[in-house]
Amino acid sequence: MKAELVVIGGGPAGMGAALEAKRLGLEDVLIIEREQFPGGILQQCIHSGFGLHLFGEELTGVEYAQRFIDQLGPAGVRLLTDTMVMEVAPGLVRALSPAGLIEIQAGAIILAMGCRERTRGALNIPGTRPAGIYTAGTAQRLINVEGYLPGRRAVILGSGDIGLIMARRLTLEGADVLAVAELMPWSGGLARNIAQCLEDFAIPLYLSHTLVEIHGKKRLRGVTLAQVDEEFQPRPGSQRYFPCDTLLLSVGLVPENELSRQLGIELDPVSGGPRVDQTLSTSVPGVFACGNVVHVHDLADNVTLESRRAAAGAVAWLARPVRGRELAVGPGENVSYVVPQRLSLPVSGTVSFLFRVRKPRQEAVIEVVSGGRVIWRKRRRGALPAEMVEIKVPTADIPAADSLTIHCRGEK
Amino acid sequence: MESRASHREVSVAVFFVHGGGDLLLYDVVIIGAGVVGCGAAYALSRYNLKVALVEEGAEVALGASGANSGIVHAGYDPLPGTLAAELNVRGNSLYPQLCRELDVPFCPTGSLVVAGEGEESALDILLARGRANGVADLALLGRDELLNREPNLSPDAAAALYAPSAAIVSPWELVLALAETAAVNGTDFYFNAEVTGIRVGEETLRGVDTSRGPLLAPIVLNAGGIKADLLAALAGAERYDILPRKGEYLLLDKDISGFVRQVVFPLPNPVSKGILVLPTVEGNVLVGPTAQPVWDREDRSTTGEGLAEIQRGARKLFPDLPLRRVIASFAGLRAVCDSGDFVLRSSARVKGWIDAGGIQSPGLSAAPAIWERLVQLVGGLRELEPRERIKRPPLLRLRDLPLAEREERIRENPLYGRIICRCEGVSEGEIVDALHRPLPAVTLDGLKRRTRVGGGRCQGGFCLPRLLAIMSRELGISPLAVTKSGPGSEVLAGLLAKGEER
Amino acid sequence: MMKKTMTCIICPLGCRIEVEGERAQGYSCPRGRDWARQEAAAPMRILTTTVPLRGGEIVLLPVRTRGPVPKDRLWECLARANSLLVEAPVRVGQVVCPDLAGTGVDLIATRTVAEIGKD
Known part of the structure; x- marks a missing residue:
């Protein structure tokens, strides 16, 4: 089999990239999706909060996905579902499905595998290993897609958006949510989700708290939470036992880069995804990446926008497979990572930089620095670690230097 | 092909038919499905004996055998003159051949x-x-x-x-291979069967009582691991403390x-x-x-x-x-x-009681030599008549095959082409196989250990919902009855309260 | 007039808005201002949930109220939605329950689902 462009993953990133590539004139675009339906994780996101940027209306995740799914057929995007990519090399994709082994000669490849949730193991939570411990996303699938109630009394560890959303879901489906515990002194989720998922249902949020022990031999019997000090160590005497049969973990997402590693793509240890340029080109020529496989986004709309840039990058590369000189982009003060991690020269128009701050700032000043000189500066009302910051820098301001650094200064 | 119904299911059926009666007669009952118990069953399966193995958990290797370093030690650590030293070195020398025979990894x-x-x-x-x-x-x-x-x-x-x-070996794969081989050679496995009493009459063993009923046998082999001393005390055999x-x-x-x-x-x-x-x-x-x-x-x-x-x-x-x-x-x-060494002996007080207790490190390394000892001890109590031992059905390890060979398998069974566990690359076909082996997986943990499904970096986050559906379909049970590790560890609390007829 | 402080749920910004009578401050857009006034007077929410689906490729149909419903009637709306049983096929946007629990707001499907065995 052959395709000009193979897109690995049929979630919002993959569908967005494939549709954009078709719009830009590619003949033959193929999406490979491991699930039975396209849509990715959005198929279990029945809550609203999607599409405000892109469609100007508030949609649920499922509706947002449906808008793209409905375009695939008319646009002529080919779609292989129930198919798992096993091996990738530049120009070659090998996948398995119940129909057998599929080998595809690919002009260009876009990686859009999304991300997965951090698990208990990654947190090293001590205690027993009973049934009843789920990542928030697994519980979301069990409830919203399969129709099962995973438990009746739940504690949620981590205040990321999925955890907050699941606190409300569990409550609406008849379970008691006793607490949401967050290690940091601020929530990892959006303020509006705290309001409409926790406060609306009087679910307590414990900031600066952590889980210190899991109890129960067969099924979870309870958890012990404790307050933490500035070093994130439990404060003696602050332990509190919560009897519950369910623990949901909402403690972060990790880009899913098994295939990227196979390709030998350079990864950014902080974002967890491939290091890309402004066209979303990875370090391997002809291989692009977009969406949560690059870095974890908080809005599907941003994933779609990024996927379009990746499609444009792939289409341009297919027309003219050369790469210019590179300029490194790096995080500075109070910035954990920046995407893109480099610019391929020449650049034109404006360049979008996406980044996350390390600590919240009430009043933020964002500066782009090159060669010790501030080349671009903007004030901004507030910046939170939970929220991705986007700045658009006119390329006319970008000097032909070797590197750029992005800072987010300002008052606590 | 042989009938897919497992030995265990057959035995359980017999058990309930005769439950409470004294009709279940064995030559040897082994207590404990760890590396010692399953290994003893494997070693005894070379002889013309009717053997039963009782295990309080839902699976093999739930104790120390399933949670250790997986090392076959060289044998420089135990003090010279101890049983541990002797059997470690002997066990080490037996391992390469044993693992070849059982088709389990040995590195x-x-x-x-x-x-x-x-x-x-x-x-x-x-x-x-x-x-x-x-x-x-x-x-x-x-x-x-x-x-x-x-x-x-x-x-x-x-x-x-x-x-x-x-x-290094995979202790779990080893124990499972031992148990499966014993099962296809006629050993009856009783899981979720806690030993509640030892029947002794005139200082001679008569059998064991379990939470699932009695099993009569003149020889009982105690491989009860962490509870071996309690079982020995229950039998009235010589005491030791774990x-x-x-x-x-x-x-x-x-x-x-x-x-x-x-x-x-x-x-x-x-x-x-x-x-x-x-x-x-x-x-x-x-x-x-x-x-x-x-x-x-x-x-x-x-x-x-x-x-x-x-x-x-x-x-x-x-x-x-x-x-x-x-x-x-x-x-x-x-x-x-408490003695600091393995306890391997026939009881002088209770005829027919054999202890294999205190098997801590280097127990896994010594295990093949321990079984040899146990066979000798059984041989001291009755005559042993050798017989042919058959192999368990071969395992299909798709991940070790090149993709082209996997395609051939997919043509035989399309389910080998549907990847359920993305982290470990496990297909639906392999999961279905594991649910129908001589000792089938009956829990999610059992499935994970047999196929590695859910054992990777996502720890089952993506595949759990699909595993529930497959287990429910293949085992003919409700998804609500699927457990993590046996009764009491059900994964789901219920169906959502929706609609009139779900 | 009592002063009310709230977190705006209209967009991801999550502005803190103070409302006192008709006066609101802290919002960043007109939608936020209007939402805050409404929230101070009578809070409204969009309900999203699922209803059982018969004969479809999937067993649950995701649904939502077309617009917001009074927050204090959320549980009533949910109970009504939970009593429904929908037949496949369904188109996204299709009304699965008009005038949900007498709120005047329709409950609509948020996903297109084909009949099982058909595309």
Whole structure:
């Protein structure tokens, strides 16, 4: 089999990239999706909060996905579902499905595998290993897609958006949510989700708290939470036992880069995804990446926008497979990572930089620095670690230097 | 092809038909489905005996056999003259052939005991002990050769004792292979059957009572692991005491596979061999264990202190070990005997009672030699008539096959082409197979250990919903009845309260 | 007039808005201002949930109220939605329950689901 462009993953990133590539004139675009339906994780996101940027209306995740799914057929995007990519090399994709082994000669490849949730193991939570411990996303699938109630009394560890959303879901489906515990002194989720998922249902949020022990031999019997000090160590005497049969973990997402590693793509240890340029080109020529496989986004709309840039990058590369000189982009003060991690020269128009701050700032000043000189500066009302910051820098301001650094200064 | 109904299911059916009656007669009843119990069943399956194995859990290898380092030790550690020393060295020599026969992985990695500057003399003691125990090819290595073998080792490492005969195995795969082979050769397995009493009349064994009914037999082999001493007391046999010792472990992601190439020990301390770092046969890195005495014989919880101790220990040997790549932590209980050695004997007080107790480290290494002993002990009580032993059905390990060969399998069964576990690349076909083997998976944990499904870095997050559906379909049970590790560990609380007729 | 402080749920910004009578401050857009006034007077929410689906490729149909419903009637709306049983096929946007629990707001499907065995 052959395709000009193979897109690995049929979630919002993959569908967005494939549709954009078709719009830009590619003949033959193929999406490979491991699930039975396209849509990715959005198929279990029945809550609203999607599409405000892109469609100007508030949609649920499922509706947002449906808008793209409905375009695939008319646009002529080919779609292989129930198919798992096993091996990738530049120009070659090998996948398995119940129909057998599929080998595809690919002009260009876009990686859009999304991300997965951090698990208990990654947190090293001590205690027993009973049934009843789920990542928030697994519980979301069990409830919203399969129709099962995973438990009746739940504690949620981590205040990321999925955890907050699941606190409300569990409550609406008849379970008691006793607490949401967050290690940091601020929530990892959006303020509006705290309001409409926790406060609306009087679910307590414990900031600066952590889980210190899991109890129960067969099924979870309870958890012990404790307050933490500035070093994130439990404060003696602050332990509190919560009897519950369910623990949901909402403690972060990790880009899913098994295939990227196979390709030998350079990864950014902080974002967890491939290091890309402004066209979303990875370090391997002809291989692009977009969406949560690059870095974890908080809005599907941003994933779609990024996927379009990746499609444009792939289409341009297919027309003219050369790469210019590179300029490194790096995080500075109070910035954990920046995407893109480099610019391929020449650049034109404006360049979008996406980044996350390390600590919240009430009043933020964002500066782009090159060669010790501030080349671009903007004030901004507030910046939170939970929220991705986007700045658009006119390329006319970008000097032909070797590197750029992005800072987010300002008052606590 | 042979009938897919498992031996166990057949036996259980018989059991309920005759439940309460005294019709179930065996030649030998084995208590405990760990490496000793299942190995004894395997060893006895070469003889014309009717054997039953009772296990209180839902699965094999739920005790120390399923939660240990997976090392076949060379044998320099136990004190010369002990049973542990003798059987360790003998067991080590039996392993390569055993693993070939059972078709389970065996990786002869060798092992290193690493000493720092000024500590080298401690290695001489181990070397001398090893030689006294009859361990072959031990050698002392200097720093250069050491770092050559393990480039990531701490620069503080000055010398090491190298034992080329040390190896790693997958303890779980080994125990399962032993059990499955025993099962296809006629051993009846009774799971979720707790021993509630030992029937003794006129100082002679009559059988055991279990929570699922009585099993009559003139010989009972006690491989009860952490509870072996309690069972011996229940039988009225000679007393010994088991002091449970907890060992906690951290399992690291496969993506750092190759960081450590062999089993690396620090210098041993008076209680244990210390925190070691080693590869697993699956390609992960394993770190641990701690050695903490506990009272509760069911306390397999990990602790904050334990996990911190493991991290400290690991960093001492490998300062750059990426401990952030932890994917799971677990703990096992080692059955340490007050005598300090294995207890392998026929009771003088209760005729027909055989103890295999206190089998702590190097129990796994010594296991094949322990079974030899146990067969001798059974042979001392009755005549043994040899017979042919058949092999279990072969395992299909798709992940080891090149994609082209996998395609052939997919043509035979399209389910081999549907990948359910993205982290470990496990197909639906392999999961279905595991649910229909001689000793089928009946729990999610059992499925995970047989196929590695859900054992990777996402720890089952993506595949759990699909596994529930497959298990429900293949086992003919409600998804609500699917358990993690046996009765009481149901995964779901119920159906959503929706609609009129769901 | 009592002063009310709230977190705006209209967009991800999550502005803190203070409302006192008709006066609101802290919002960043007109939608936020209007939402805050409404929230102070009578809070409204969009309900999203699932209803059982018969004969479809999937067993649950995701649904939402077309517009917001009074927050204090959320449980009533949910109970009504939970009593429904929908037949496949369904188109996204299709009304699965008009005038949900007498709120005047329709409950609509948020996903297109084909009949099982058909595309």
